[in-house]
Amino acid sequence: MRLRLTPREDSYYDLFAASANNLVTASRLLVEIISVDSDRSALIEKMAACEHAGDEHTHAIMRRLNESFITPFDREDIYRLASSLDDIMDYMEAAADLIGLYQIEHLPKEVVRQVEVLERASELTAEAMPRLRSMKNLNEYWIEINRLENQADQIYRRLLAKLFGGEYDALTVLKMKEVIDQLEGAADAFEHVANTIESIALKDG
Amino acid sequence: MRLRLTPREDSYYDLFAASANNLVTASRLLVEIISVDSDRSALIEKMAACEHAGDEHTHAIMRRLNESFITPFDREDIYRLASSLDDIMDYMEAAADLIGLYQIEHLPKEVVRQVEVLERASELTAEAMPRLRSMKNLNEYWIEINRLENQADQIYRRLLAKLFGGEYDALTVLKMKEVIDQLEGAADAFEHVANTIESIALKDG
Amino acid sequence: MRLRLTPREDSYYDLFAASANNLVTASRLLVEIISVDSDRSALIEKMAACEHAGDEHTHAIMRRLNESFITPFDREDIYRLASSLDDIMDYMEAAADLIGLYQIEHLPKEVVRQVEVLERASELTAEAMPRLRSMKNLNEYWIEINRLENQADQIYRRLLAKLFGGEYDALTVLKMKEVIDQLEGAADAFEHVANTIESIALKDG
Known part of the structure; x- marks a missing residue:
C-alpha cells in the first residue's frame, strides 16, 4: 500500500475522477445530439453546463497544485493530465456547439461511430482514474x-474521404469538417491523457 | 516592499511591459487596417515591423532566462508568459498579413468589434504588467x-453564423474565416496571459 | 572534452541522430510522392512505415527520460527536442497521407519547392545532432x-495567394490547402527544433 503523506493528497484522485466522469456524461450527450435530427438546443445547453462543470474541476486541480508543496506525482504531470482532460471536454463541447451554430441537420452516419468511440474512451478513462492510487492495472x-x-483515426479518415468525395457542396464540407475535426481532436486528447498516465506509472515503477 | 535579490531582476518586468506595450501599438494598427478600405499595404508593413520588435522582446526574455540562476518567479511561468505575449502578436500580425495576401476589401462590420476587444485587452495587459512587481490589484x-x-467569443460566434449563412461564396468564407480565426486566437491568448499571471499571483500570495 | 557521467548517456545522442536521420528518409519520400503523378500508393505506405519508425525513436527517448536520474541536458529540453522531431515526422506523414486520401493528382509546382526546403532542413538537422555532444559549430x-x-514561409504565402487566386474551385482549394498547411507545419517545427538546440547550447556556454 502506498503511504499517504497528507490527507489532502486524496483530492487529486477525486478531482481527476470527477473530471473524467464528467466526460462520460458529455460523451453520452454527444451521442444523443448526433442521433436526433431535431430539438437539439436543450441538449446543446446541457453540454454547455457540462463544460462549465469541467472548468471548475480543472480550476480546482490547478488551485490545489499552486498551493501544495507535496504532490502525489510530478507537478508537471498533474498539470498535463488536468489540461488534457479539460481539452477533451472543450473539443466535445465545441463539436456540439458548432452543430447548433451551423444548424447542421443531417450528419453522415459515420459520425455516430466517431462519437461512440469517444463514449467508450470516456468510460475507460473514468474507470482508470481511481487506479492511479494503486498504480495497478493501468497497462x-x-x-x-x-x-x-x-x-x-480510421473512422475520421473515411469521413474525410466521404466529405470530399463530391457528394456535398463546399460550404457543407466546411461546416461538417469543423465538427468532425473537433471530434477527432477529442480522440487524440484521450491518447494524451493515456500517455501522461503511462509516464506517471513508469516513473512510479 | 518586496526584496530584490539582484538589480538585474528588474528587467523581466521592463521586458514584459515592453512586450505588452507593443501589443497596444499592434492592436491600434489592426483597428486602422480593418477600418480603411484601401491603401492598407503601408499599415500592414508597419504591423510586420511591430511583429519583429515583439520577437526581439521575446528573445531578450528567453536569453535572460537561460542566463539567470535567480528569477523573480518560476522559470516555467516566465517562459509561459513570454510565449503567450508572443503568440498574441503573431495572431494579430497573421490577421493583418492575410487581409493583404488575400486582398480582402470588405470585412463584415462585426470584425471591427472583434478588433476593438483586442485593443481593450492589450491596454489592460499593458497596464497590468508593472503591477507584477507589487503583485497588487491583479485580480x-x-x-x-x-x-x-x-x-x-460571442462576436466570433455571430461572425461564424453570418459567414456560413449563405451570403458569401465558399472561397470568400474560407478567406474571411482564416482572418477571424486569427483574431479569435489572439483573444484566447490574452486569456492564457491572464491565467499565467493569476497562477503567478496565487503562488506569491 | 565533456565528461560523461555514465556510458548510458550516449544513447540520447544516438536516439536523436536516429530520429533526425529518419526525417531525411521521410523528406526524400515526400519529394518522390510530389514528383510522380501516379502509383503513389506504395510510396505513401513507405511513409507510414517511416512514421512508425519515428514513433519508436520518440518512445525510446521518453522511456529513457523517465528512467534516468542523470541527463546530458535539462529534462524539459530533451522532452521538447524529442517532441519537435516527432512533430516534423507527423506533419510530413500527414501531408503524404492526405495526398493519397484526397486522391490529389496534380499539385502546384511550388509544392515541390516547399518539399525541397524540408529535405534540406532534414539534412542539416541530421548533421547537427552529433554536434550536440561537443556543443560545437551549432551556430x-x-x-x-x-x-x-x-x-x-515565402513559398507558402505564394502558394496561398495562388490557391485563392481564382484558378481552383473551393473543394480543390480546401484539399490542397490541407496538404500545404501540413508541409508549412513541418517547416515551422524544424525551427522549434533549432530553437531548442539554441537554448541547450546557451545554457551550456
Missing part, C-alpha cells in the same frame, strides 16, 4: 485507449 | 480579461 | 534553419 487501460484512437 | 485585471474573452 | 546550423524557415 490494459492505455493499450485499449491506443486501440480506440487508431479506430477513431 | 480586477484577470476578471476583466475573462469578461472580454467571453465577449470576443 | 551556423540554427542560422541556416531560420533562413530556410523564412524561405518556406
Whole structure:
C-alpha cells in the first residue's frame, strides 16, 4: 500500500475522477445530439453546463497544485493530465456547439461511430482514474485507449474521404469538417491523457 | 516592499511591459487596417515591423532566462508568459498579413468589434504588467480579461453564423474565416496571459 | 572534452541522430510522392512505415527520460527536442497521407519547392545532432534553419495567394490547402527544433 503523506493528497484522485466522469456524461450527450435530427438546443445547453462543470474541476486541480508543496506525482504531470482532460471536454463541447451554430441537420452516419468511440474512451478513462492510487492495472487501460484512437483515426479518415468525395457542396464540407475535426481532436486528447498516465506509472515503477 | 535579490531582476518586468506595450501599438494598427478600405499595404508593413520588435522582446526574455540562476518567479511561468505575449502578436500580425495576401476589401462590420476587444485587452495587459512587481490589484485585471474573452467569443460566434449563412461564396468564407480565426486566437491568448499571471499571483500570495 | 557521467548517456545522442536521420528518409519520400503523378500508393505506405519508425525513436527517448536520474541536458529540453522531431515526422506523414486520401493528382509546382526546403532542413538537422555532444559549430546550423524557415514561409504565402487566386474551385482549394498547411507545419517545427538546440547550447556556454 502506498503511504499517504497528507490527507489532502486524496483530492487529486477525486478531482481527476470527477473530471473524467464528467466526460462520460458529455460523451453520452454527444451521442444523443448526433442521433436526433431535431430539438437539439436543450441538449446543446446541457453540454454547455457540462463544460462549465469541467472548468471548475480543472480550476480546482490547478488551485490545489499552486498551493501544495507535496504532490502525489510530478507537478508537471498533474498539470498535463488536468489540461488534457479539460481539452477533451472543450473539443466535445465545441463539436456540439458548432452543430447548433451551423444548424447542421443531417450528419453522415459515420459520425455516430466517431462519437461512440469517444463514449467508450470516456468510460475507460473514468474507470482508470481511481487506479492511479494503486498504480495497478493501468497497462490494459492505455493499450485499449491506443486501440480506440487508431479506430477513431480510421473512422475520421473515411469521413474525410466521404466529405470530399463530391457528394456535398463546399460550404457543407466546411461546416461538417469543423465538427468532425473537433471530434477527432477529442480522440487524440484521450491518447494524451493515456500517455501522461503511462509516464506517471513508469516513473512510479 | 518586496526584496530584490539582484538589480538585474528588474528587467523581466521592463521586458514584459515592453512586450505588452507593443501589443497596444499592434492592436491600434489592426483597428486602422480593418477600418480603411484601401491603401492598407503601408499599415500592414508597419504591423510586420511591430511583429519583429515583439520577437526581439521575446528573445531578450528567453536569453535572460537561460542566463539567470535567480528569477523573480518560476522559470516555467516566465517562459509561459513570454510565449503567450508572443503568440498574441503573431495572431494579430497573421490577421493583418492575410487581409493583404488575400486582398480582402470588405470585412463584415462585426470584425471591427472583434478588433476593438483586442485593443481593450492589450491596454489592460499593458497596464497590468508593472503591477507584477507589487503583485497588487491583479485580480480586477484577470476578471476583466475573462469578461472580454467571453465577449470576443460571442462576436466570433455571430461572425461564424453570418459567414456560413449563405451570403458569401465558399472561397470568400474560407478567406474571411482564416482572418477571424486569427483574431479569435489572439483573444484566447490574452486569456492564457491572464491565467499565467493569476497562477503567478496565487503562488506569491 | 565533456565528461560523461555514465556510458548510458550516449544513447540520447544516438536516439536523436536516429530520429533526425529518419526525417531525411521521410523528406526524400515526400519529394518522390510530389514528383510522380501516379502509383503513389506504395510510396505513401513507405511513409507510414517511416512514421512508425519515428514513433519508436520518440518512445525510446521518453522511456529513457523517465528512467534516468542523470541527463546530458535539462529534462524539459530533451522532452521538447524529442517532441519537435516527432512533430516534423507527423506533419510530413500527414501531408503524404492526405495526398493519397484526397486522391490529389496534380499539385502546384511550388509544392515541390516547399518539399525541397524540408529535405534540406532534414539534412542539416541530421548533421547537427552529433554536434550536440561537443556543443560545437551549432551556430551556423540554427542560422541556416531560420533562413530556410523564412524561405518556406515565402513559398507558402505564394502558394496561398495562388490557391485563392481564382484558378481552383473551393473543394480543390480546401484539399490542397490541407496538404500545404501540413508541409508549412513541418517547416515551422524544424525551427522549434533549432530553437531548442539554441537554448541547450546557451545554457551550456
